[in-house]
Amino acid sequence: MANDEPTQNSEILEDDVNAENHIATVKKLWYYLWPVGRADLKSRVILSMIFLVMAKVLGIFVPFLFADAVDILTGENTVDGTMIAVAVPIGLIFGYGTTRVLAQAFGEIRDAIFVKVGQNALRKIALNTFRHLHLLSLRFHLERRTGGLSRVIERATRGIDFLLRFMLFNIIPTILEIIMISSIFWIKFGFIYAAITFLCLSSYIYFTIAVTEWRLKYRREMNKQDTKANGRAIDSLINFETVKYFTSEDHEASRYDKSLKNYATAAIRSQLSLTLLNVGQGFIISGGLVAVLIMGANGVARGQFTIGEFVLINSLLIQIYMPLNFLGFVYREIKQALVDMEKMFMLIAKNPEIKDKEDAIDVVLDQGEIEFKNVCFHYSSDRPILKNVSFKVKGGTTTAVVGSSGAGKSTISRILFRFYDISSGSVTVDGQDIRDVKQLSLRKKIGVVPQDTVLFNDTIKYNIAYGNHDASDEQVFEAAKLAKIHSFIMNLPEGYKTEVGERGLKLSGGEKQRVAIARTILKNPSILLLDEATSALDSQTEQEIQASIEKISQQRTAIVIAHRLSTIINANEIIVLDDGKIIERGNHSALLKQEGVYFVMWQKQQQLNEVQQKLIELEKK
Numbered sequence: 001m002a003n004d005e006p007t008q009n010s011e012i013l014e015d016d017v018n019a020e021n022h023i024a025t026v027k028k029l030w031y032y033l034w035p036v037g038r039a040d041l042k043s044r045v046i047l048s049m050i051f052l053v054m055a056k057v058l059g060i061f062v063p064f065l066f067a068d069a070v071d072i073l074t075g076e077n078t079v080d081g082t083m084i085a086v087a088v089p090i091g092l093i094f095g096y097g098t099t100r101v102l103a104q105a106f107g108e109i110r111d112a113i114f115v116k117v118g119q120n121a122l123r124k125i126a127l128n129t130f131r132h133l134h135l136l137s138l139r140f141h142l143e144r145r146t147g148g149l150s151r152v153i154e155r156a157t158r159g160i161d162f163l164l165r166f167m168l169f170n171i172i173p174t175i176l177e178i179i180m181i182s183s184i185f186w187i188k189f190g191f192i193y194a195a196i197t198f199l200c201l202s203s204y205i206y207f208t209i210a211v212t213e214w215r216l217k218y219r220r221e222m223n224k225q226d227t228k229a230n231g232r233a234i235d236s237l238i239n240f241e242t243v244k245y246f247t248s249e250d251h252e253a254s255r256y257d258k259s260l261k262n263y264a265t266a267a268i269r270s271q272l273s274l275t276l277l278n279v280g281q282g283f284i285i286s287g288g289l290v291a292v293l294i295m296g297a298n299g300v301a302r303g304q305f306t307i308g309e310f311v312l313i314n315s316l317l318i319q320i321y322m323p324l325n326f327l328g329f330v331y332r333e334i335k336q337a338l339v340d341m342e343k344m345f346m347l348i349a350k351n352p353e354i355k356d357k358e359d360a361i362d363v364v365l366d367q368g369e370i371e372f373k374n375v376c377f378h379y380s381s382d383r384p385i386l387k388n389v390s391f392k393v394k395g396g397t398t399t400a401v402v403g404s405s406g407a408g409k410s411t412i413s414r415i416l417f418r419f420y421d422i423s424s425g426s427v428t429v430d431g432q433d434i435r436d437v438k439q440l441s442l443r444k445k446i447g448v449v450p451q452d453t454v455l456f457n458d459t460i461k462y463n464i465a466y467g468n469h470d471a472s473d474e475q476v477f478e479a480a481k482l483a484k485i486h487s488f489i490m491n492l493p494e495g496y497k498t499e500v501g502e503r504g505l506k507l508s509g510g511e512k513q514r515v516a517i518a519r520t521i522l523k524n525p526s527i528l529l530l531d532e533a534t535s536a537l538d539s540q541t542e543q544e545i546q547a548s549i550e551k552i553s554q555q556r557t558a559i560v561i562a563h564r565l566s567t568i569i570n571a572n573e574i575i576v577l578d579d580g581k582i583i584e585r586g587n588h589s590a591l592l593k594q595e596g597v598y599f600v601m602w603q604k605q606q607q608l609n610e611v612q613q614k615l616i617e618l619e620k621k
Contacts, residue, residue, distance in 0.1 A: 028345050029160065032121035041117050048114040055106035056173050058099050060180055063315035065096040071308030118164045126157055129344055135352045155223070156344035159337030166330050174323045181320050189305075189313065193292060197317070200288025204324055207284060211277045212331050218270035219336055222263055229259035238503070285321050292317060354418055354439065362441040365526050366430050367395025368557035370416065375425035377408075377415060385411050387580040388425070393573075395430075398558040400568035402601065403577035409561045410451070413529040416559070417446055429527070447525030451532035451561075453516040455504030460489055461496035463504070463515050467522030475522060482552065483518035485511065521552055528558040565602050566609075574598065 035041055069092040178201060186194035236243060236252045243252055296313040299305040305313075370393040377386040385408045393399040401409045414420055415427060418439050427434050434442055447467075455463045464476050471479075476496070480486040488511065492498045504512045520528070530549065546567050562568045569588040576584035576591070576598050584596050591598040 029121070029163070029341065032124050033117060033164075035120070035124070038120075041120060044113050044117050048110045048117070051106045051110035051113065052173055053176070055103050055110065056176055056180070058103035058106065059319065060177065060184070060316075062096060062099050062103065063312050063319065065092050065099060066315060067306075067308035067312035068092050069096065069308070070311045071306045074307045114164075118161070121164070122157060122160055125160060125344075126153075129153060129348055132348050132350075136350060153344055153347075155340040159333075159340040162333055163337045163341070166334060170323060170330055171334070174320075177320055177323070181316050184316065185313075188309075189296075189299075193295065193313075196288065196292055196295075197320075200284060200291075201320070201324070204281060204284045204288075207280055208277065208324075209331060211273070211280065212335070215270060215273040215277065216335065218266050218273060220339075221266035222270060223336075225259050225263035225266060229256060229263060232256050232259060241505075281325070285324070289314075289317050289321070354421055356438050357436060360436060360438045363429060363432055363434075363437040363445060365445055368445075368526050369393065369395040369430055370527070370557060370559070371426075371428045372412070373426045373428070375415070375427060376423045377411060377420065378423055379420075385580050386415075386422075389577075389580070389582055390425075391573075391575055391582065391585065393557055393559060395557050396555055397572040398553055398560060398568075398570070400560040400562050400571040400574045401577060402562055402565065402568070402574060402598070407577040408580045409577055410531055413448065413531050413559065413561060416527075416529065417448060418442060445526045446529060447520040447523045447527070448529045449513070449516050449520050449531065453504065453509075453512040455500045455507070455512060455515060457500070457502045459497050459499055460492075460515060463500060464496075464518045464522060467519035468524070471522055476518075479518040479522040482521050483514045485514035485518060488514075517549070526556060528553055528556050529561075530558065531561045532563055565598075565605055 033041075033045060072092070182194050182198055182201075185197050232252075232255055236256070243249060292313060293310075296305060296310045300307060300310050371391075373390050375386055375389045376384065378384045389408075389412075391399070401412055403409055411420075415422055416434070418434055421435060429437075429442070429445075456466070461473075461476060464480055465471050467479070468475070477486060480489060489496055489498070498506075500506050500512075500515075504515070507515070550570065560568050560571060565588075568574060571587070573585060573587060574591055575582055576596075578597065584591060584594065584598050586594070592602060
């Protein structure tokens, strides 16, 4: 990760969230388990619950069959009763085995019925989160920590899967089983047996929850360090070249190891506390089991109970203690799953900074005239970027914006594309305020070639065709030809099927920019935004690309943000920005005649070009 300073997104990405509304989280999850208009999924939920109850009822019935078989086998054998003593237990044993199989089968059928509901919920939640992330503002994505964000979503998805399986098919059945077995003890063996059993179970549950709550701080610390380590690893790998440039491999490894060390410390503490939990649980279970069995043995000795009933007491207690053995693990994981889910639902609940108005309409373009009127903008209130900027770009003309770094040039393109909303003033397209039209319709009309081109880790063809997913191969090839990259691609061993690598790192800066230009050509927009579109190109290629750009800019409205003034000498108007204000405007000739800031910039670049040309000539000699 780039740094350790908290951002406005840190409350979502950190693991020790203070306010945890688990009931609200479960309610949100229930919406996906009981989706509106999906009667088929609702019926599956109901049917799976029916099989759940049936499986538990059969599971409790199993010890009774075994107890009856024991009673018969330990009874007096008579000549007339010998066949009964042999035949009846065999029937009971078969019934015992069959019932166990049916109980397991009903559990498996329950899972098979419910799996479609669970997978549908997981898919919908993941899709909604993915869509919502694309709705959030550019500001959010500039401040996010990619590794930490992906970890939050990954853990939340895993947590939902765990919660569905264990809360529905472990916690609820266990509670049902406790109620049923406690009732059986009361009815069949008396109040004292039920009371001791209930007291033992209550003590077990209280101890488990109390210790697990205490242990959660170690689990949260583990997750926090895991998120931090993952974020640092991903950030370091993304910036692989930068790491190499500054020979910082040891530095990056040290930062990564620091997080791993903190994770290991928390993990060790978590494991030691788990040992305490397990020992305590075993003591409570054994104590309760011994107490009830001693009472049962006394009952057998007094002739109050049969041997089979003594076995029944043991079987029922063991049956109820078996799922409780996992209570600490299940409780901890469910609680952590709720925390992880809550953070993902916080992402979904995060309101997009840039939203369409309720009455927003599709933009309608005729001339494509753009007007900035008294526009003020800031990223933060103490740092104004644009200060009362006003200019008009007539439809079908090209306006260039130049100025020093930080003057606000790229901000103009981001505002027009509605990555940000302005603080005051207005921006209109053909007289329509861009805040009154739908973002999607506006962005479909605008083609952008950014200064920093990032490509998808796919083929060159895919990246060019991203400008128009329905484009034919011929259209893709034609766009590549206009961007002067077709010949380069055809000379590659795999041609248009060449993989460009993550973020396009297998291509040079100039090649990536030409791919970006090609996909923008393919989009065929009404308005062009060119942000240093040729900054990564050599002079010869730049001239070729410039001719192509001027060709595709015909009959289109274009705003060109440029550093190299030679690329915008044919612009209809050139705007010079300085410290967020327009200080000069006019065409190339008029600005040179003013001998102002633009003139000085032009002179410096011409001198630099002459020096570079002389160096090239010297190298040739």
